[in-house]
Amino acid sequence: MTPGPSNEGDPNEGPPNQASPAESASRGGPQSPKIRIRDLYKSFGTKHVLSGMDLDVGAGESVVVIGGSGSGKSVTLKCVLGLLQPEEGSIQVDGEEVVGLGGESLELVRRKFGMLFQNAALFDSLTVWQNVAFGLIQGQGMARRQAREIAFDRLTAVGLEAEVGNMWPAELSGGMRKRVGLARAIATSPDIIFFDEPTTGLDPIMGDVIDELIVKCVRELGATALSITHDMASARKISDRIAMLYDGRIIWAGPTAEIDRSNNPYVDQFIHGRAEGPIASMVNA
């Protein structure tokens, strides 16, 4: 993971510090990861979004993938969830291969997941409590009355009043929608929770509130968390490890505390939000 001085900042040479699978695991990655992504390729037409991505997420660990807009962060999550099929590569969840799964096998794997979507993705036609209880009723076949009780408990856990439960998603503010989305993500007590840009569109204070809730909920559930964001304050707060996705690959991965000492010009430019640097020069090229 030491930077290669010869190609530092040279766009034609590609980003330095390409983290190999072994390197990723060695930098705090676990030996038997909860999620194991290897050599993942995904393209849309001629645009190559993922080009050999590797990532490990250990059980009980909170990993944040950072990267610019369009770098493939959301695509990664969708590939793991089976919403998109990669062209090549392997994704294992608890040792089970997910790529190529379909039907009931995929549904069984998905029951391990909870997900907070970028814009919460609440169902407009259902009330708030029905949204939260959806996975319990439809996914697990729980009785409505019992699911309703759990839904209200979860709403309380994310700091929402009981009367919010009977409101419609259209009546909620952005922050409230995120909280409801979080309550829905944790309602089924999943093993793994994905957070897609959890603070996007929120003011800094509300963003911090959501981050606190994410940390609290993940800790209480003992879940494994994989988040994607380009909000560095959020990334530092909710992660044990950070991985940076650039040019379709993880170019750096390590403990959160080490990101300021990454010695990677791409990571440095990104975390400090500088316009000048290797990423900008690639964009402007």
Next chain:
Amino acid sequence: MPILQPIGRTVLAFLETVGRLSLFTAISTSHCMRPPFYPRLLLRQMVEIGYYSLPVVGLTAIFTGMVLALQSYTGFARFSAESAIPNVVIVSITRELGPVLAGLMVAGRVGASMAAEIGTMRVTEQIDALDTLATNPFKYLVAPRLLAGVTMLPILVLTADIIGVFGGYLVSIFKLGFNPSLYIKNTWDFMEALDVISGLVKASVFGFLITLMGCYHGYNSKGGAQGVGTATTNAVVSASVLILSSNYLITELFFAR
């Protein structure tokens, strides 16, 4: 050959659409027959398609029946064949106008609304959310709509048949001076079960096509508001074209000698 490229691209795009639609139809139909079923959602869709479409279908039917009687009279009076008006009205309404006009009206009302609703769910990631909550969108969104369409359209058309014939009766009695009991007797005598049944079969097929197009275009919509708008337009246009073309095929099937 540059001139062949656009032709090739169009053919390939057409074949791709046919393939995708065939797969969508096969998957959707199979989910209609396999549990789990969602009776609550099915009931909601039945009310949405059947009950809320009644006013528009009823209005269409009554005015069509009235115009049909009026126009028939204009034509038949030249041959002193006014007594055939009840026969023309009942055959036209039950065989063709009832199912086709009801189908087109429901395509405009329900097909558009389904495409817009499912399309919005697609672009706001609600369908992805369904997947992550281990709920199959075909089973949860598409199957109840298809089943409701197939079952409710015949009921709507049967209602439209009655209202349409009543429209013809109103004009014939109060404007053209027909004897009421004679008009009803002629209508009843001339009505054949096959006419009504063929109309109901058409209605069921139209219901399937309307809901299939609404779901297909909504499910595959892309982009934001513009994508949903395109999906809505495509749903109505494709459903209307399919209604008119399948109407001919079913008519051939029932009545071709």
